Amino acid sequence: MHAVFLDLQTFSIANANSPAAATSTALKNINGQVTKLTCYNTTTPEQVVERCREADIVISNKVVLDKTILMQLPQLKLICIAATGSNNIDLATARTQGIAVTNVTGYANASVAQYVFAQILEYFHQTSHHNRNTERGLWQQNPTFCLHGNAITELAGKTLGIIGYGSLGQAVAKIAAAFDIKVLIGERPGAKSLRPGRCTFDFLLQHSDIVSLHCPLTADTRHLMNEQSFQHMKPTAMLINTARGDLIDNRALLAALKNGELACAVLDVLDQEPPPADHPLLISRLNNEIDCGPNKLKITGHIAWASEQAQQRLLDGIAANICAYREQKSLNRLDK
Structure with a gap:
């Protein structure tokens, strides 16, 4: 053949x-x-x-x-x-x-879960920021033994909301348990009943410090994360998307990041792949640490699986x- x-x-x-x-x-x-x-x-x-x-x-x-x-x-x-x-x-x-x-x-269960936590750890521990401080010679000029920079936050006690609880979502939840992170599993938006162990979509958004998307793209999930969704989230929350780009309304995401309704978004997928050079998320400058604070928007080229x-x-x-x-x-x- x-x-x-x-x-x-x-x-x-x-x-x-x-x-x-x-x-x-x-x-x-x-x-x-x-x-x-x-x-x-x-x-x-x-x-x-x-x-x-x-x-x-x-x-x-x-x-x-x-x-x-x-x-x-x-x-x-x-x-x-x-x-x-x-x-x-x-x-x-x-x-x-x-x-x-x-x-x-x-x-790709292990690969995607590893990517999710690589991004979570980078954001909450600010590893790259602290490495850069030393590379720039700031520690060498510091009057005390330790050089403080961006805040370091422990993951223990945080809440991770998982939307899409197939094998990928389950792999992420397994790692979360090792960090003493509470896991919420979201039910489909608008569902009339809850499956065992699940919470409503709105409850997940309201109570999660981190939201990770692992659901398929369908007519019902397109722009699942929209203006209303971001308004439900904590202003300190982090959003990670390793699923499909069209799960997120780009305009609503930009507005939420600029308005302080969301602290950080990490995207491994976009609605166009490869994206055009003038894609609104790529030209937003929200990944500029000097202008916008650390890691407000990070985009990688669909490699979480790879x-x-x-x-x-x-x-x-x-x-x-x-x-x-x-x-x-x-x-x-x-x-x-």
Whole structure:
């Protein structure tokens, strides 16, 4: 079976820039399941059909495979999503065309949870700030044995609100317990009843010192964090988003940060990826420590998931999905 990988460059460990990318050690298990593997660093919408025309299997992280494209690929048997989210695949058309669709879950639990706490620790302990003070020679000029700078705050006794309590949210909660942090698990906004162990969405916002987003993007969760949500939060609270950019209303977030309704936001995802140079959050200057205080807005490039180990687990998960399909077993199937 001939497999085509449309956007290998979304992985840092698979030697996407190498002419021998298809024989990368990271792709060893995928190669073991196919007769031929063709890899492309990136693929534009105009290139998809031509590149996939002879493929039995297409591997895509974020390249869109919509109805128009799928109808032009009669040989295609299996789509392997190199991620968990499936919003880039027209599942309804895949079903009618008899194309199997798989994803991979659980590969980034440790990586995402580690990212969340790396950001929490940096914000509350101000490690980079204190390192910079010494690099600038301030300790050397100080009259006492210790150089105080930005305040250091203990995590013990803080409250962490988790919105989206799947495997990622649970991994974050597990680490929180080790720091003696109280965890609140939010129910869906507007829910008429509470599941055991959960609190209302508004209660979570009102009582959390840290809010971490781990829910999927749906019609109901788009702009979940909006003007009203920020008004419910503590002005000292920290917001972390490692899920999807459109969970947050950008204008409302900027207003909340500028108006002091929210102390800090850490975003690993944006509503456009890659973002344009003039994206409102990137040009806001709220990440300027001198003008706006420490770490008011921090943005990273969708890398919370991307530890080397998580990337390899994901690639190996794709290989397992191909193996299961070949053996006529159902593993991680989204088309059924």
